[in-house]
Amino acid sequence: MITLASDFPSPYPAAMRGVICSRSDARIEDIAHDFPRQDVRATAFWLREVLPYFPPATHCVVVDPGVGTDRAAVVVEAGDHYLVAPDNGVAIPVARELAARSGADTGTGTTDPAFSVWDVDYADDETASNTFHGRDVFAPAAADVHDAGGPDALERCEQTDEWVDLTFPDPEVVASAARGEVLVVDGFGNVITNIPGETVSDRDTIRVGGESVAVRDAYAARDPGEKLVTVGSHGNVELAVNRGRGDEAFDFAVGDDVLLEW
Amino acid sequence: MITLASDFPSPYPAAMRGVICSRSDARIEDIAHDFPRQDVRATAFWLREVLPYFPPATHCVVVDPGVGTDRAAVVVEAGDHYLVAPDNGVAIPVARELAARSGADTGTGTTDPAFSVWDVDYADDETASNTFHGRDVFAPAAADVHDAGGPDALERCEQTDEWVDLTFPDPEVVASAARGEVLVVDGFGNVITNIPGETVSDRDTIRVGGESVAVRDAYAARDPGEKLVTVGSHGNVELAVNRGRGDEAFDFAVGDDVLLEW
């Protein structure tokens, strides 16, 4: 199975799909093609949340502000999964997660589980454009990695120790407060922070920027239009409004500092 | 085959897809993931229009304002189809339609054809979130119902007589007028009412809210920008504008009363 994720408007993802279908019989499943435009960090967050639910697959990820520059293209092998992506860190958080889960399964997990990174060289093909590596580099590479069962069988792939890392900031948690930041805002308007859910899950209310807000385990535990603090499906603290938009009600955007006090 | 329908923004549907692929080899086809947010009635209307065109399948439907409350999850068996959905009525109109078509095929159709409803118990799993039952309840249930060939083979499913019904309002049709309401507005801006098409199909003009409007059997039978009344692909009266938006031209929104006179 090959999955596709990008920030490409229609019909660009279809060109990638065509290239893959021309090289491989693999089943194709879409992750999303409306990731926040050229936002490597938000995409990295979402991939970490979503891809681990898939069975072993080759994931083709193209959020690539550096297309046409000399940034490398990489294949990351993590657990039984392969991630084909630009070398801008977008695939690293999910690679750590997949490697950790794989390690946990086999009893060999460590705090920094191993994954391996390979350079992929498809950009120098005569027919490769400088503006659409999704079609001309990442789609053919993903098809080939899938069909070859990994990068080590491919001449165009070479293992490397130099690659761009990406990590999410750690929150600061003390006795009576947690300070973190907004990682992403989802399409419902839910404000997803980097503060772990266990910080709030046993409380009835919590102060957000000085205002007391109910902590609830479901959106519908509040009346429509009312604010709540909850633990999202990702395990982090989420600021939400039942049937409304948390980002507007709390006035938070991606990257903002969040202070929770109790 | 498993179909997916929700009101979830990206990339939440992909998490459901991953869960299904991890449990089942079933082919997955999307119905839509942009149903009007938390609008159970509009989604129920569209499912009734669309799902009967599919071959026998398991349909996973998640428009679920009550997620995390004690609303049940259900499997509805209707004809050769299974609908896995929250117990809020969203799957009932299409279940009636599928059962009726099935009954018609075998000559046993009645005015209220039989379908059966089963409670599904996946929400108490330790790993189930309170905020994303699409991923943690409905997707695994749909995969299991599909692979088991129905709910009766599954321990977690129990047939029930208590479930939430949902019906669309009946229009009032008299000798010279029909009074109904707007059920949905589609993405073109076409205003879809609950008034049956045969009310207007033999007329040349009809009065809508007092204004005489041409009745035509195709949008393009009017000049671009001109209003028309037509019978939509669903069989109901539709208020439209050729190459324009009927909702704006007629000033109608979902739930508004519609008076047609002739």
Place this chain on the structure above:
Amino acid sequence: MITLASDFPSPYPAAMRGVICSRSDARIEDIAHDFPRQDVRATAFWLREVLPYFPPATHCVVVDPGVGTDRAAVVVEAGDHYLVAPDNGVAIPVARELAARSGADTGTGTTDPAFSVWDVDYADDETASNTFHGRDVFAPAAADVHDAGGPDALERCEQTDEWVDLTFPDPEVVASAARGEVLVVDGFGNVITNIPGETVSDRDTIRVGGESVAVRDAYAARDPGEKLVTVGSHGNVELAVNRGRGDEAFDFAVGDDVLLEW
């Protein structure tokens, strides 16, 4: 394989998908369903750019402002591909491209390679609506063409010499300037012209409407927010802004004249 392309809002494409699945086991892949609404020319441009990347397939294309009028439905056979579409020209540019590529492969290519056009008669079925031929005409025709291996095996298809052509305007290129027009604006805001890329690809700057703009081979070769002229993945001149919208920065819309001078 059957591909689907339309300008239909949700959930209309799902009804087409259901009809196809009910008639055929073919794999279905989406091209896009958000082509510019009822814009035959823009859709024709995108299909020509995208469909040639697919392996031989039956492509079901429905951008159809004339639905319900007496415009014909056609199957176009080009190379090893079939295009099922309204007879409004939408499938012709890609048919020329597919036929040319096919000819090139076999060494028989000419400047006007042959493709053949067939009338398809599904609209008179009793159950066909006048407003949704995507579901009632094109989807069943595409399934049948796919499963029959082409239109000549189908009674409802008849070869024809009368069909609606569609061509893109030729640019005017002289010693020191090129005059063309904007064919489409993509979802990034990139302004795609009909002027061939080789006109600019060897230059460092070019004047666009009198203003000197850098010519670069990648968006990221300019700072964020800066204008550039580049050769897009389609081979034509594109007016863009790194991480911004070219259409707004250059103030260009579809159909506008473009003057490049050097």
